[in-house]
Amino acid sequence: MGARGHTVDGETRTGPEYASFQTSSDIRFEGTVVDITVKIFRGDITKEKVDVVVNTANKALEHRGGISRAICKAGGKTIQKESQEYVKKHGTHGIPVDVCAEQLMLATVNFAQSPPQNNTLRDIRFVNIDDQLNAVFVRTFSGGLSSNPTDAQPSESTDDSDCPICMDKAAQPRMLDCCGNEFCSDCIDQAFEIKPVCPICGHQYGALKGTQPIGGTMEVMESSQSLPGHPDCGRIQIHYSVPSGTQEECHPNPGKPYRGTERDAFLPDNTGGREVLRLLKKAFDNRLVFTVGTSVTTGETDVVTWNDIHHKTSPYGGASNYGYPDPGYLQRVTEELAAKGIR
Template sequence: MSEENASVPGVPRSPDPGEGHCIICMDNILEKRTLEKCMHSFCVSCISEVFKVKPACPICNTFYGDYVGTQPHNGSMQVTRSWERLPGFESCGTIIIDYHFPAGIQEASHPNPGRRYAGTSRRAYLPANEEGQRVLRLLQRAFDQRLLFTVGTSATTGLSNVITWNDIHHKTNMQGGPVCFGYPDPGYLSRVQEELRLKGVTEGEPMDGAYPGES
């Protein structure tokens, strides 16, 4: 097996190169590789290049291995709980998540390597019910995989070289509805789980004990 073949985990060799169409290069498949989970096929060179950036099928986004993002390494995620009720979830308390990132220096994966980025603190809320607990576990995994934040330009302030959310939406207010990034919002927990799934974050074996940083 060539080095190109070995660079794609879990991909069996196909005996029929040249058959089919590759959506990456938009041409006939020259040397076919079929992904074992989703069974989508591509040129081996095309899918090898895609996997260097993101180890996921470009058709269905099925992940092969863990996807690690560009979130700064120096952040923390603290979890506490409150008796207060969120609108729409009056039968349970509230999970409070505090993220903190001090200022730092941008890495090679950031827009301006070597330049400083500003620090930030963010607070988010989840209902303390079964589904909220599930989302918390997924968010913890996403944080550990450096997927929740990145460094870039803020969509709200227009400032560059700052820490921004990375397409996984949080509720940063307890009230006010979707317009104010708060509750009630009946579809939020389902939407955020789909956003996490698209980044390869799904629930596997249950985590025992308290989450890291929980008090």
């Protein structure tokens, strides 16, 4: 990611008007948040004339190949040295591409809406030479930002039979019934491995699979006690148990031990609560309820944590304390699960 603009002596000063290396055919998406231009490019990030470059790396921040190596080569040995020092202090990391794209889009929006004295950038670029990854970013950003009515689209010379992912003639073409676009079979299979949705229209083709450790259990108990806000029914208590084990390849530190967890959650024993229970069982089977990472509350690393499906972990305390009453909870969690293909 490249960004231009900085603050000097309290005054906002944008960078010089650098000559662009891109043509309109290189731009996959262009939009605006407040007065900031946001673009997604297919290109070489090391040739971008910007103030700051942000790039992903492997879990140990070792810049041995791909774009990380290119950036390290262009920027000098100090990049690798500082990366190693960071890992020694903070540990390692790992984020799925679709989650990364969504968080970057949200961060861009939040920054653009921050107070004017903090908002110094005028040009933010997301640059990747991989069209498959670009497709994920385009899908995410086009769903969250307004497109500019410019020529920032793939080249007009693109043929209808070209694959929208690799922009080349579709090999063993496969047409999706949602929008009628044809893709290379390999391209769309790889895209579905990242997220089972159409890269063009966002139609979902199945439930997501998560990184929840294998071997956990989900037990359900019923009680005649009611929950605040649901006085006419009993309650459902879910007990999750995820034992300690060894991290898999999908986790931040493969081969390293992780600490398990025991968690409880509560639902009203009514029609809506029973439906959410059904969906949560499906999400648990798809390894979506938990993951391995860093505890938000304690800062401990290599532990089983909640993923991003909200649970009510207490019968009381109100919505702000993960409890009841919370009239909108069942609808919200149903929508969260639907976004993951859990229906």
